[in-house]
Amino acid sequence: MSTLNVTNIKDAGGNATAMTIDSSGRVSRPVIPAWNVSLNSNQSHSSNSSFVVNWDKSTGNPNFIQGGCSLSSGGITVPIAGLYQVSANIRFNNVAANYIELYLRIGGTTSPPGFYAIEGDPYGSYHTVALSGVLKLDANDTLDTLVYAGGDTSHLISSGNLATFTGVMVG
Numbered sequence: 001m002s003t004l005n006v007t008n009i010k011d012a013g014g015n016a017t018a019m020t021i022d023s024s025g026r027v028s029r030p031v032i033p034a035w036n037v038s039l040n041s042n043q044s045h046s047s048n049s050s051f052v053v054n055w056d057k058s059t060g061n062p063n064f065i066q067g068g069c070s071l072s073s074g075g076i077t078v079p080i081a082g083l084y085q086v087s088a089n090i091r092f093n094n095v096a097a098n099y100i101e102l103y104l105r106i107g108g109t110t111s112p113p114g115f116y117a118i119e120g121d122p123y124g125s126y127h128t129v130a131l132s133g134v135l136k137l138d139a140n141d142t143l144d145t146l147v148y149a150g151g152d153t154s155h156l157i158s159s160g161n162l163a164t165f166t167g168v169m170v171g
Contacts, residue, residue, distance in 0.1 A: 033067035033084075034168040035076050042093070044156040050101075050148035053090065053157060055165050062161065067169070075108075075144035076167065078137050086114070086167040087132035088145045090157055095127045097152035102129045105144050106137070114143065134170065143167070 011018035020028040037055040045051055054074035058065045065071055068079030078084060088104055104115040117131040129147075137143075145165055149155055157163050 031067045032169055033069050033079055033082075034166075035065045035069050035071070036063055036164060036166045037065065037071060037076070038063055038161050038164050039157065039159040042156045042159045044154075045149070046154050048149075048151060048153050050146050053088075053145045053147060053163070053165070055145075057159075069167075072142075073144075075142045076165070077140060077142045078167075078169070079139060080169070081137060081139045082169045083171045084135050084137050084167050085132075085170050086135055086143065087130065088165045089128065089130040089163060090145070090147060091126060091128045091162040092149065093126055093156050093158055095125075095149060095152060095155050097149035097155070099150045100127065100129050101148040101150070102131055103146040104131055105146055106135070106141055108142070108144065110146060 007021060008017050009019040010016050017030065022028070038057045039055065040057045043054060052074055055071065056074065057063050058071050070077045086104060088102060090102060092100060099118055099120045102117045103110045103113040106114045114135050115131045115133050117129050119127065119129050
């Protein structure tokens with residue numbers, strides 16, 4: 001039986017702490033692809049059609065993008081292939097729809113979507129639709145969220161951290 005006794009693992013670029021194992025056995029990787037984005041202002045919509053949520057707030061507590069992920073036109077592009085835990089939580093204001101659909105799309109397609117959620121009879125001033133799961137993604141895959149409020153021509157998505165799109169590479 002052999003035992004490897006290390007504290008730090010160096011990467012090919014010479015970074016001496018690319019991975020660290022502490023005395024309790026906890027493994028630390030300093031740069032994990034991850035994001036938590038929201039909206040700088042309410043996003044209103046005034047037609048009976050689907051639209052892509054334009055995530056645009058990536059800084060300021062608790063928002064961030066790290067590990068090579070990038071944000072463009074409301075979508076997140078992941079830098080490397082792997083398994084990602086992804087979620088979207090969207091609060092709608094002034095909903096008068098028959099139902100609300102939420103799609104998490106990979107590469108801009110809903111066929112098939114990465115994930116899908118639907119809420120029926122969401123009448124009321126506020127309504128939240130959420131989805132979450134693990135996706136196997138390729139390097140440079142782009143994720144975005146598309147929403148549709150059936151029969152509603154005037155509603156908005158809340159800004160601040162009342163609507164969020166998050167993800168982290170888990171392996």
